[in-house]
Each structure stands twice: as C-alpha cells, then as structure tokens.
Amino acid sequence: MSIDTIDRTIIAATQGGLPLVPEPYAAVAADLGLDEGELCCRLERMQRDGVIRRIAVAPNHYALGMTANGMSVWDVADDRIADLGPQVGALDFVSHCYERPRALPDWPYNLFAMIHGESRDEVEQKRAQVAALLGPACRGGDILYSTRILKKTGLRLRQKEG
Amino acid sequence: MSIDATDRAILNRLQEGFPISPAPFAAVAGELGIAEDDLIARLERMREARIITRFGPFFDAEAMGGAFCLCAMAVPPEKFDAVMTQVNARPEVAHNYERSHHLNMWFVLATESKDEITAVADDIERATGIRVLCFPKLREFFIGFRVAA
Structure with missing residues (x-):
C-alpha cells in the first residue's frame, strides 16, 4: 500500500473533518482542483488499503458521560x-x-x-x-x-x- | 447543550461509518427517517457544542508513513517534574501520561522511521539516567469501540 502526492493533499484537506454540506466530496474535490469521481476512487482505495480506518463521527466520550x-x-x-x-x-x-x-x-x-x-x-x-x-x-x-x-x-x- | 433521541441515533449510526457517494447525508438521513437538512443542522450543532470531536476520515498514522512507539519509565517521585520537562521538550513525544503504577510515566514517540524511535529513546535514557522501556505495537486487534449515545 502506498500513497502519492495527491493522496497526501487529500489527507491534509480532510484530516480536520469533512464539510457539512449536502455534497461534501464534491466540495473537497473542488477545493483541490480534482474531479469528484477521482477523489472518491482515491478515498475508496485508501479505505481498502487501511490508510483510512473509517469515515465516521467521533463523539466526545466525556460529553456522553464516559469519563x-x-x-x-x-x-x-x-x-x-x-x-x-x-x-x-x-x-x-x-x-x-x-x-x-x-x-x-x-x-x-x-x-x-x-x-x-x-x-x-x-x-x-x-x-x-x-x-x-x-x-x-x-x-x-x-x-x-x-x-x-x-x-x-x-x-x-x-x-x-x- | 442537551441532545435528544434523534441526535443519539445519529451519533450511533455515524460511528459505524459514512458512505463515499455523491449525496451521503441524504443516504444516511433516509436510513434514519429524517430530512437531509435536519441531519446536517444537527451535526453542525453537535460539532459546535463539541459533542462531536471529529467527523470525517480517520487515517492510520503508520500507513501514512512514520513510526510510533509506546514507552514507559519508572521515575522516582522527587525527579518526576524534572524528567517530565526533559521528556516533554522532545518534539517526538506526542503524548505523555502520568499513570498509577511503578512505571509511572507513559508516552508515545512519533518519528519518521523506526531507527529514530530507538535513537530518541536512547537519548531520553542518557539525558535522564532512567531506563526507557519500549512497547512497540506487534499486532492490533479489531477495534469494536463504540460510545453508546
């Protein structure tokens, strides 16, 4: 499994989180000057290879009482x-x-x-x-x-x- | 802020994963039986209130290149603050916790390569005169952790 420069740009752009808009991948792709399809292919590949563990929400344990x-x-x-x-x-x-x-x-x-x-x-x-x-x-x-x-x-x- | 049953359902559902598709919020909202704009508004509110720490891809730091190692030291109480200052000053120390054990200082080293882990651990050992035990990850077991919201 290896990641290239474009993957790294995607990581840098999304490690703070995804935008909360109806088409978040299209928004990230537009910011990076990528095609939405290419962005999604790369995300899927990184997820398959384990570079992305999952795309999900991380709740604050403390706010939910898990202190x-x-x-x-x-x-x-x-x-x-x-x-x-x-x-x-x-x-x-x-x-x-x-x-x-x-x-x-x-x-x-x-x-x-x-x-x-x-x-x-x-x-x-x-x-x-x-x-x-x-x-x-x-x-x-x-x-x-x-x-x-x-x-x-x-x-x-x-x-x-x- | 307080969260209601719908917010809880959203938190439980989105800990399981989020689709890679053109309109992923619409898809998840459909599963939950709520409107897409309601889902987005609730996520915004929970993110604002810090009930959500992060929403997006979680990357495996090792898969991205880089080396990590959990390390521990048994620091005598009278030296604790001085050793803590020395250890924390290293930029390779990502986090450091005091723990209730004879091995009372536990920290994670993050470097670009495995060789650097050994070099930094050796440096800390020399600088402090205290042995640094290294506990590299040999195997990771399936992560089932979910916070029931």
Missing part, C-alpha cells in the same frame, strides 16, 4: 493471544487493543486494552469481564489509571512530505 478509563494489561499465553486478542478488541467498551512485547522481569504483560466507562467502578466491572473472557490463558493482569495528562499534541501529517 473514566484505564489501561488494562494482561499476561496472555503466547499460543492463545492470536485467538483471544480479537475477542477482547471486539468488546464495545474496549478502544485501543494491542499485542506488545513483554519487558521481563519488570513487565510480564503482552496484551494492552483500554477500557472506558462512566465511573471507576464500571471500568473495574468491565475489567472483570475481560478477565473472565481470557480465563486460564491469562496468568495475571493489572490496570493503570492516568492520574495526569503531561503532554498531548495531535498527530498530524506534515504537508511538506510528498
């Missing part, structure tokens, strides 16, 4: 993670779910799953659900709550790269 979250971490048997990882990732209260390397002896955990809820209690209940799902394939777990945001900057594509 608590914790990074749950699990020590899952290596021969079971391919099977169990997708099941954890598919839970609707789990956002980012990844396999990462252990850092023994300090860090035995290889599955990371961010759990969201309306309260710390709810997050703990959901964490128990994940533990039940993992069952005996899991040798241990922990949860890390963020106590302070120390830095937060958006990840944005720099336009000079081409």
Whole structure:
C-alpha cells in the first residue's frame, strides 16, 4: 500500500473533518482542483488499503458521560493471544487493543486494552469481564489509571512530505 | 447543550461509518427517517457544542508513513517534574501520561522511521539516567469501540 502526492493533499484537506454540506466530496474535490469521481476512487482505495480506518463521527466520550478509563494489561499465553486478542478488541467498551512485547522481569504483560466507562467502578466491572473472557490463558493482569495528562499534541501529517 | 433521541441515533449510526457517494447525508438521513437538512443542522450543532470531536476520515498514522512507539519509565517521585520537562521538550513525544503504577510515566514517540524511535529513546535514557522501556505495537486487534449515545 502506498500513497502519492495527491493522496497526501487529500489527507491534509480532510484530516480536520469533512464539510457539512449536502455534497461534501464534491466540495473537497473542488477545493483541490480534482474531479469528484477521482477523489472518491482515491478515498475508496485508501479505505481498502487501511490508510483510512473509517469515515465516521467521533463523539466526545466525556460529553456522553464516559469519563473514566484505564489501561488494562494482561499476561496472555503466547499460543492463545492470536485467538483471544480479537475477542477482547471486539468488546464495545474496549478502544485501543494491542499485542506488545513483554519487558521481563519488570513487565510480564503482552496484551494492552483500554477500557472506558462512566465511573471507576464500571471500568473495574468491565475489567472483570475481560478477565473472565481470557480465563486460564491469562496468568495475571493489572490496570493503570492516568492520574495526569503531561503532554498531548495531535498527530498530524506534515504537508511538506510528498 | 442537551441532545435528544434523534441526535443519539445519529451519533450511533455515524460511528459505524459514512458512505463515499455523491449525496451521503441524504443516504444516511433516509436510513434514519429524517430530512437531509435536519441531519446536517444537527451535526453542525453537535460539532459546535463539541459533542462531536471529529467527523470525517480517520487515517492510520503508520500507513501514512512514520513510526510510533509506546514507552514507559519508572521515575522516582522527587525527579518526576524534572524528567517530565526533559521528556516533554522532545518534539517526538506526542503524548505523555502520568499513570498509577511503578512505571509511572507513559508516552508515545512519533518519528519518521523506526531507527529514530530507538535513537530518541536512547537519548531520553542518557539525558535522564532512567531506563526507557519500549512497547512497540506487534499486532492490533479489531477495534469494536463504540460510545453508546
């Protein structure tokens, strides 16, 4: 999968969001001097290739009451993670779910799953659900709550790269 | 602002995806049984009120080129502020969180290449005298996350 200069222009033009007009793709295409059909073909290709994960709305968790979250971490048997990882990732209260390397002896955990809820209690209940799902394939777990945001900057594509 | 049942239906529907077609709002409005201009007006209002953080394509930063890595450090409490200042000063540090654990500082490095990740982590380790553990993503599992509105 590769992206070219025109794809990058499209990314730069849409990463802030789509215009809220009846024909948003025609509007973006006109701004970029592209044909609407070409823009849509490129968006479809990028979506197929995984460059675009999805075109969707991202609600503000906090505004909808999802104010608590914790990074749950699990020590899952290596021969079971391919099977169990997708099941954890598919839970609707789990956002980012990844396999990462252990850092023994300090860090035995290889599955990371961010759990969201309306309260710390709810997050703990959901964490128990994940533990039940993992069952005996899991040798241990922990949860890390963020106590302070120390830095937060958006990840944005720099336009000079081409 | 408060949101009503129609707004909630819109948020739930549009978390699932948005069509690539000439008149996508009309298509979604039809599914929801509302008018196209009502859908657009409600989205504008929710975006204005920051109930919607973003509406549009979500790009995979790695697929666009670039490398990312989650890193963690066990920072002694008395050094925490000084180390935080050193770590945050690096432009490659995208976000940084204090967490409730022996490993109490967790940050994401974003660079143009994988080699740079190692170089930046080594630099931070040298500058602070504290080991930087790197947890690169080995595999990503299907993202099912939805906020029930």
